[in-house]
Amino acid sequence: MDSNKQMAELLFPDITKTPEEYEKEYPPRSLEEGAVVTRFAPSPTGFLHFGGLFAAFAEKAAAKSTGGVFYLRIEDTDKKREIENGVGLIVKGLSDFGIEPDEGVVSENEEKGAYGPYTQSKRTHIYQAFVKRLTEQGLAYPCFMTEDELNVIRAEQESKKMLPGVYGAFAKYRDITPDKAKELIDGGAEYVVRLKSPGNAKNRVKFTDVIKGEIEMPENFLDVVLLKKDGTPTYHFAHAVDDHLMRTTHVIRGDEWISSVPIHLQLFRVCGFKPVKYAHISPIMKEENGGKRKISKRKDPEAAVSFYREKGYPTGAVWEYLMTLANSNYEDWRLANKNADINDFKFSLKKMSKAGALFDFAKLNDVSKNYISTLSAEEVYDAVTDWARENNERLYKLLADDEEYAKSVFAIERGNAKPRKDIASWSDVEDYVAYFYSELWDRKRDFADNLSNADMAEILETYKTIYDGAATAEEWFPQVRDMAADLGYAKTPKEYKKNPDDYRGHVGDVAGVIRAAVTGRRNTPDLYEIMQVLGCDEVIGRIDEAIDILKTLA
Ligand code: GLU
Numbered sequence: 001m002d003s004n005k006q007m008a009e010l011l012f013p014d015i016t017k018t019p020e021e022y023e024k025e026y027p028p029r030s031l032e033e034g035a036v037v038t039r040f041a042p043s044p045t046g047f048l049h050f051g052g053l054f055a056a057f058a059e060k061a062a063a064k065s066t067g068g069v070f071y072l073r074i075e076d077t078d079k080k081r082e083i084e085n086g087v088g089l090i091v092k093g094l095s096d097f098g099i100e101p102d103e104g105v106v107s108e109n110e111e112k113g114a115y116g117p118y119t120q121s122k123r124t125h126i127y128q129a130f131v132k133r134l135t136e137q138g139l140a141y142p143c144f145m146t147e148d149e150l151n152v153i154r155a156e157q158e159s160k161k162m163l164p165g166v167y168g169a170f171a172k173y174r175d176i177t178p179d180k181a182k183e184l185i186d187g188g189a190e191y192v193v194r195l196k197s198p199g200n201a202k203n204r205v206k207f208t209d210v211i212k213g214e215i216e217m218p219e220n221f222l223d224v225v226l227l228k229k230d231g232t233p234t235y236h237f238a239h240a241v242d243d244h245l246m247r248t249t250h251v252i253r254g255d256e257w258i259s260s261v262p263i264h265l266q267l268f269r270v271c272g273f274k275p276v277k278y279a280h281i282s283p284i285m286k287e288e289n290g291g292k293r294k295i296s297k298r299k300d301p302e303a304a305v306s307f308y309r310e311k312g313y314p315t316g317a318v319w320e321y322l323m324t325l326a327n328s329n330y331e332d333w334r335l336a337n338k339n340a341d342i343n344d345f346k347f348s349l350k351k352m353s354k355a356g357a358l359f360d361f362a363k364l365n366d367v368s369k370n371y372i373s374t375l376s377a378e379e380v381y382d383a384v385t386d387w388a389r390e391n392n393e394r395l396y397k398l399l400a401d402d403e404e405y406a407k408s409v410f411a412i413e414r415g416n417a418k419p420r421k422d423i424a425s426w427s428d429v430e431d432y433v434a435y436f437y438s439e440l441w442d443r444k445r446d447f448a449d450n451l452s453n454a455d456m457a458e459i460l461e462t463y464k465t466i467y468d469g470a471a472t473a474e475e476w477f478p479q480v481r482d483m484a485a486d487l488g489y490a491k492t493p494k495e496y497k498k499n500p501d502d503y504r505g506h507v508g509d510v511a512g513v514i515r516a517a518v519t520g521r522r523n524t525p526d527l528y529e530i531m532q533v534l535g536c537d538e539v540i541g542r543i544d545e546a547i548d549i550l551k552t553l554a
Contacts, residue, residue, distance in 0.1 A: 044086025
């Protein structure tokens with residue numbers, strides 16, 4: 001037997017299935033021309049973060065917009081860093097934002113799809129079959145270097161300003177014979193399996209990253225680890241095998257992996273795989289003190305996806321915002337297609353930011369306000385009650401106690417051509433609806449300060465005499481205008497501006513007094529609609545109360 005074969009048998013006596021058999025088991029997918037296969041491949045080592053959600057969103061969008069497949073693969077080769085229910089948290093984290101994989105891991109212990117298992121810890125035999133083949137070809141070898149030995153070469157490389165790693169003369173076991181390996185293994189020595197890299201630092205590799213464009217780097221010449229001491233694969237090797245066998249077309253991932261691409265391309269080559277296309281996403285940035293920095297789990301609450309749930313940003317709004325971050329032409333598209341489904345937008349990986357999209361709260365809130373303004377009163381009611389059930393018990397009770405009343409509150413200035421944009425997230429709702437509920441309203445009146453208390457009391461006293469709960473929207477304002485004129489206020493602000501000395505104020509000031517009396521606020525949605533929802537008795541009661549307040553102040 002040739003010595004490479006002998007080595008392969010020594011290292012993998014139980015591996016009998018061949019790479020060819022796996023190739024057959026996981027054949028190329030039959031998809032339309034141009035269909036893209038993407039994956040989200042997190043390690044179950046912590047909570048889903050905004051950057052992860054953003055990547056998954058882009059991966060899903062890339063697949064969806066081409067009629068392809070998006071799957072979820074769990075990269076659990078580092079058992080030490082795994083957290084309890086890590087997979088469940090990822091699946092839920094994604095599904096909370098409506099990102100459901102077409103294939104792959106769908107719950108803590110369920111998978112679907114023909115290219116599985118989609119959990120790396122269940123694929124050890126597959127990786128080993130490929131490493132066995134590389135060993136047979138003289139492209140992999142067992143390395144028995146101890147931690148101490150690795151530290152010694154690291155120190156030497158540092159002091160001589162050489163590149164770190166196991167290569168060339170530092171690769172002590174590169175040419176180990178099967179007999180020597182057997183002797184060491186029989187003696188209980190531990191080993192990893194390394195690539196016998198065919199690369200040379202003088203050569204350059206070129207590739208075109210879908211987002212970043214042309215990239216050129218030195219070829220890999222390190223004998224990187226393929227299998228760790230426990231026989232499980234490294235990230236690099238599992239990436240090559242999995243993305244090949246799962247027939248991924250586009251590996252979309254964080255750009256911290258860019259520097260590893262030469263290793264990955266070499267692994268694809270030695271294994272005989274067609275290389276995937278890479279699209280490396282730049283981290284999301286924040287502006288700070290005139291500069292930019294990466295969004296940080298430590299400093300920025302919005303870096304945790306739980307933030308969006310707790311604040312009550314609806315899924316649709318988060319999608320809108322993620323798409324705005326992903327493709328800068330999305331905003332114009334949205335303006336031109338106000339009510340279109342987000343999936344009608346032609347998402348493009350190429351248009352993702354090379355430098356890193358900028359997270360901006362004001363923008364998030366604007367996008368969300370816009371989105372919420374397109375919802376019907378029923379949709380708002382359902383979403384707010386859902387949110388409040390977990391996050392605001394008092395509000396939940398009020399909304400649930402009188403569904404019809406709550407819906408009439410949410411219907412104010414909604415469903416028309418120019419709906420109001422007051423609500424950015426469901427946590428704004430308690431304040432937004434406060435004056436509709438005696439339990440929430442502090443009854444304070446924020447009167448403007450350009451009229452005297454006596455003048456305001458007079459306006460309210462007079463308004464009580466003309467207030468007609470049955471007036472239509474068209475009738476209401478002219479009534480206020482006439483009353484204003486009777487009291488010596490200009491009928492329009494324009495008229496007032498022309499001859500300010502002729503008037504006590506204008507109709508806007510008069511309406512403002514009524515508004516403050518009825519709602520406590522200077523700014524509200526349409527006052528007529530508000531009064532219709534409150535009902536005649538309540539409106540009169542509030543006006544009386546406001547008159548009392550003004551009189552005690554006087
Ligand atoms: N498990 C890797 C990580 O969480 C995945 C990177 C990739 O998408 O290939 O960083």
